[in-house]
Amino acid sequence: MSQATLGIRRISGHAGPAPGEDVERAEQVCKLIDTTTCIGCKACEVACLEWNGYTFTDTVFDNSYQTMPETAWNYWNLIKFNEHEREDGSITLLMRKDQCMHCADPGCLAACPADGAIVQYTNGIVDFQQANCIGCGYCVTGCPFDIPKFNPATKKMFKCTLCVDRVSEGLEPACIKSCPTGCLHFGSKDDMKGLAETRATQLRENFGFAKAGVYDPAGVGGTGVIYVLHDVTNPEAYGGLPKDPRIPLLVRLWKGPVKWLGGWSMFFGVLGVAIHYLRYGPKIPQDGHDNRDDSAPGHRDEGVKP
Amino acid sequence: MELSRRTFLRGALAGGAGFSLLGFDLTPAVAQLKELKIVRATETRSTCPYCSVSCGVLIYTIGDKAKNVTPQVIHVEGDPDHPINRGTLCPKGASLEQDILNPRRLLKPQVRRPGSDHWEDIAWTQALDEIAHWVKKTRDDTFIEKDAQGHTVNRCEGMAWIGGCTDTNEFNYLVVKTMRSLGLTYIENQARV
Numbered sequence: 001m002s003q004a005t006l007g008i009r010r011i012s013g014h015a016g017p018a019p020g021e022d023v024e025r026a027e028q029v030c031k032l033i034d035t036t037t038c039i040g041c042k043a044c045e046v047a048c049l050e051w052n053g054y055t056f057t058d059t060v061f062d063n064s065y066q067t068m069p070e071t072a073w074n075y076w077n078l079i080k081f082n083e084h085e086r087e088d089g090s091i092t093l094l095m096r097k098d099q100c101m102h103c104a105d106p107g108c109l110a111a112c113p114a115d116g117a118i119v120q121y122t123n124g125i126v127d128f129q130q131a132n133c134i135g136c137g138y139c140v141t142g143c144p145f146d147i148p149k150f151n152p153a154t155k156k157m158f159k160c161t162l163c164v165d166r167v168s169e170g171l172e173p174a175c176i177k178s179c180p181t182g183c184l185h186f187g188s189k190d191d192m193k194g195l196a197e198t199r200a201t202q203l204r205e206n207f208g209f210a211k212a213g214v215y216d217p218a219g220v221g222g223t224g225v226i227y228v229l230h231d232v233t234n235p236e237a238y239g240g241l242p243k244d245p246r247i248p249l250l251v252r253l254w255k256g257p258v259k260w261l262g263g264w265s266m267f268f269g270v271l272g273v274a275i276h277y278l279r280y281g282p283k284i285p286q287d288g289h290d291n292r293d294d295s296a297p298g299h300r301d302e303g304v305k306p
Numbered sequence: 307m308e309l310s311r312r313t314f315l316r317g318a319l320a321g322g323a324g325f326s327l328l329g330f331d332l333t334p335a336v337a338q339l340k341e342l343k344i345v346r347a348t349e350t351r352s353t354c355p356y357c358s359v360s361c362g363v364l365i366y367t368i369g370d371k372a373k374n375v376t377p378q379v380i381h382v383e384g385d386p387d388h389p390i391n392r393g394t395l396c397p398k399g400a401s402l403e404q405d406i407l408n409p410r411r412l413l414k415p416q417v418r419r420p421g422s423d424h425w426e427d428i429a430w431t432q433a434l435d436e437i438a439h440w441v442k443k444t445r446d447d448t449f450i451e452k453d454a455q456g457h458t459v460n461r462c463e464g465m466a467w468i469g470g471c472t473d474t475n476e477f478n479y480l481v482v483k484t485m486r487s488l489g490l491t492y493i494e495n496q497a498r499v
Binding site for chain 1: 333334335336337338339340341342343345381382383384386391393394395396397399400401403404
C-alpha cells in the first residue's frame with residue numbers, strides 16, 4: 001500500500017476541529033471549466049474512467065448525446081448535454097462537465113456521521129475515505145449538486161476525487177490533461193479565478209454574450225471547480241446547476257445548533273443527576289412493608305424481612 | 307493551601323492522562339491517499355494509432371525493464387512534450403489502454419472468403435501466400451499498358467494501398483517504391499497532414 005498521506009483541514013463526524021488544520025499551508029487547487037469552448041467530445045469521461053480503473057457499463061439511450069442520465073458510483077465525470085433555445089428561436093447545445101465541485105464548505109462532509117469518512121485536504125480537495133464509510137448515504141442529503149453515489153455491492157459511497165493521487169504528486173487531474181480543446185484548466189484557485197474572469201470579460205465585450213460570467217457559488221464557500229458560463233444568470237439551463245447552492249437548512253440545523261444543544265443537554269443532564277444524587281442520595285422504594293423509620297438508607301433490605 | 311512538588315507532578319500527570327483520554331491530540335490529522343499507480347513504472351513514448359493527427363502518447367508498463375520482468379501496460383496518457391497534442395488526447399486516444407488490453411483484440415490473421423458470412427482463422431504462411439496469389443492475379447487481370455489515346459501508362463487500377471498514421475517516413479518510402487513498381491496509383495498513407 002501507498003505510504004502517501006496528505007494533511008487534513010476538515011474531518012467528518014469528528015469531535016472538535018481537525019488537529020493541525022492550520023499548521024500546513026497548501027496552495028488551493030482548482031479546476032476551471034470553460035463551457036463556451038467545450039465540444040462535448042467526452043475525452044475527459046474516458047480519461048477519468050481509464051485513470052480510476054473503471055470500465056464502461058451498460059447505459060440507456062435517451063435521445064441525447066449524453067452517455068448516461070447522471071453520474072454513477074463508477075462514472076464520476078459526465079458531460080451533460082442540454083438543448084437550449086436562444087432568444088431568436090434557434091437551438092443550441094449547452095454542454096457542461098458534471099462532477100464533484102469540491103466545495104470549500106462541503107455539505108457532504110457536514111452531513112456525514114462517520115468519523116473520517118469524508119475529509120477535506122489542506123489543498124481543498126474533498127475526498128471520501130471508503131475504509132471509514134458506513135454507507136448511510138447522508139452525504140447525498142447534504143450535497144446540493146447530487147454527486148455522491150452509492151455502490152450497492154460494497155455499500156460505500158463514491159465520487160470524483162479530483163485525482164488526489166495525481167495532484168498530491170504534482171500532476172494534474174486526468175480529465176484536465178486529456179481535454180483537446182483546452183476548455184479545462186487546472187491550477188491554483190487564484191489563477192483559475194483570474195483566467196475565468198478574463199475569459200468572461202472577453203465573452204461579454206467581444207462575442208456578444210452580455211450575461212457571460214463565472215460560476216463560483218458563495219453559498220458553499222466557493223468551489224474547487226469553477227465554470228465560465230454563457231449566461232451566468234441561468235445556470236439551471238446547464239443540466240440543473242443550482243443558481244444558489246446551499247447546504248440544506250435541515251443539515252445545517254442538525255449538525256449545528258441541534259447537535260450543540262444535544263451535547264450540552266446530555267452534559268447538564270448527567271451533571272444534574274450527579275448533583276441530585278449527592279444532595280438527596282439514592283431513591284428508596286416505598287412499598288407497604290417498608291418500615292422507613294427503622295431502616296437507615298443502605299439497610300433497606302431489613303425492612304422486607306419476613 | 308500547601309502545594310508540594312509531589313502533588314503538583316501528580317496533578318499534572320493525571321490532567322494530561324485525562325485530556326488524552328478525552329481525545330485531545332495535537333498531532334496534525336492526515337489521511338492516506340490512493341497510491342499513484344504509475345510511480346516508478348516504465349514510461350515509453352509512442353504514437354496514437356488512430357487518425358492522421360498522430361498524437362504523442364506515454365505508455366506506462368509495470369517494472370523497470372529489469373531482465374526478469376514481463377512488462378504489462380497499466381496506463382496510457384498524452385505526452386506533454388509532444389508538439390502536436392501537448393498532453394491532450396481525444397476520447398479514442400484516451401481509451402488506448404483498452405485498445406491494448408482487450409479480450410477482443412485480434413492476435414492472428416483471419417480471412418472472410420467471398421460469399422462467406424464469417425471470419426476464419428488462417429496461418430501466417432497461408433495468409434502471405436494467398437495475398438501474393440491475389441496480388442499477382444489482380445495485377446495480371448487489370449494491368450493497363452496503354453490508355454485509349456495510345457499513351458503508355460503501365461498502371462494497375464485493380465488495387466489500392468492504405469497506410470496508417472504510425473507508418474514512419476522510411477516505411478512509407480518503401481511502400482511507395484513497392485506499390486509504384488506494381489503500377490498502383492491509388493496510394494493513401496495518412497502522410498498528407
